[in-house]
Amino acid sequence: AQSVSQHNHHVILSEAASLELGCNYSYGGTVNLFWYVQYPGQHLQLLLKYFSGDPLVKGIKGFEAEFIKSKFSFNLRKPSVQWSDTAEYFCAVTILGNNDMRFGAGTRLTVKP
Amino acid sequence: DVKVTQSSRYLVKRTGEKVFLECVQDMDHENMFWYRQDPGLGLRLIYFSYDVKMKEKGDIPEGYSVSREKKERFSLILESASTNQTSMYLCASSSGTISGNTIYFGEGSWLTVV
Numbered sequence: 001a002q003s004v005s006q007h008n009h010h011v012i013l014s015e016a017a018s019l020e021l022g023c024n025y026s027y028g029g030t031v032n033l034f035w036y037v038q039y040p041g042q043h044l045q046l047l048l049k050y051f052s053g054d055p056l057v058k059g060i061k062g063f064e065a066e067f068i069k070s071k072f073s074f075n076l077r078k079p080s081v082q083w084s085d086t087a088e089y090f091c092a093v094t095i096l097g098n099n100d101m102r103f104g105a106g107t108r109l110t111v112k113p
Numbered sequence: 114d115v116k117v118t119q120s121s122r123y124l125v126k127r128t129g130e131k132v133f134l135e136c137v138q139d140m141d142h143e144n145m146f147w148y149r150q151d152p153g154l155g156l157r158l159i160y161f162s163y164d165v166k167m168k169e170k171g172d173i174p175e176g177y178s179v180s181r182e183k184k185e186r187f188s189l190i191l192e193s194a195s196t197n198q199t200s201m202y203l204c205a206s207s208s209g210t211i212s213g214n215t216i217y218f219g220e221g222s223w224l225t226v227v
Contacts, residue, residue: 009153034215044203044218090155092216100146100171101216105155 004093006104013081014112021076021107023065023091030096033074035065036103039087047089050074061085083113116140117219119204125225132191134222136204145187146205146216147171147179156203162187194226 005024013019025031035047048059055067065076074091091104120135138145144163148156148171158171160179168179176198180188187206191198204219 004155006155036218043220046215049215092156100158100161100169102158102172103148103156105153 004091004102004104006089006091006107008107009105010108010110012110012112015083016080017111019076019078019081019085019109021089021091021109023074023076023104024072025074025091025093025102026072027093027095027102032094032096033065033067034092034094034101035059035063035074035076036090036092037087038090038106044090047076081109081111083111085109086111117204117206117217119202119219119222121222122220123223123225125227126191126194128195128226130191130194130226132194132224132226134189134191134202134204134224136187136189136219137185138187138204138206138217139185140206140208140217141184142206142208142217143184144207144209144216145181146207147177147187147189148203148205149173150201150203150221159189159202191224194224196226198224199226200224 007022033050036044037047038044048057050057050067058064063078088106088108090106094101117138146161147159150156157173162168162181178190202222205216207216
């Protein structure tokens with residue numbers, strides 16, 4: 001079945017550590033890719049998105065993600081995390097021509113001060 | 114700024130009750146969505162609508178229905194609430210072709226069915 005997979009369910013890091021959260025999708029065809037973040041008690045916010053062009057996308061708050069088409073991946077990275085990055089992170093995919101968006105199960109990130 | 118407003122943040126309902134969750138967006142978006150969010154399962158699409166009076170089933174439509182009588186409003190209806198429908202419900206909207214645009218989310222409605 002077509003799906004979006006986030007392999008890390010809970011990641012715990014110390015401040016200043018580097019972060020990489022995995023996201024793989026299994027849809028064929030042209031896709032658009034997103035990372036959303038949900039801080040505790042807040043609504044989902046867009047971190048970054050990839051539609052076309054440079055596969056390395058820079059988003060807000062120092063996050064970036066790289067689209068690797070051959071690997072069907074869109075991993076999220078940040079070189080140095082902060083305590084304020086503690087949140088849940090969701091990868092999402094839309095497929096060209098479709099009118100819906102599919103999400104991964106989410107990765108909870110805990111950053112220890 | 115796009116605003117997606119869900120009228121109820123917290124609800125407690127009894128098994129068998131009919132439940133209405135209301136969502137309004139103020140940006141004239143064509144597309145509106147209802148998701149439920151559960152720990153370890155992420156967001157799962159219940160229904161979406163790409164125009165007034167149009168609706169499409171998502172991945173988990175069973176036990177739910179929707180109504181879109183006006184462009185700005187998209188309602189989720191639980192005809193007979195059950196305990197397994199206890200969840201956080203998220204409404205969202207986007208313009209045009211979703212594959213080319215960003216989805217904006219409301220703050221969510223926490224529903225507990227007892």
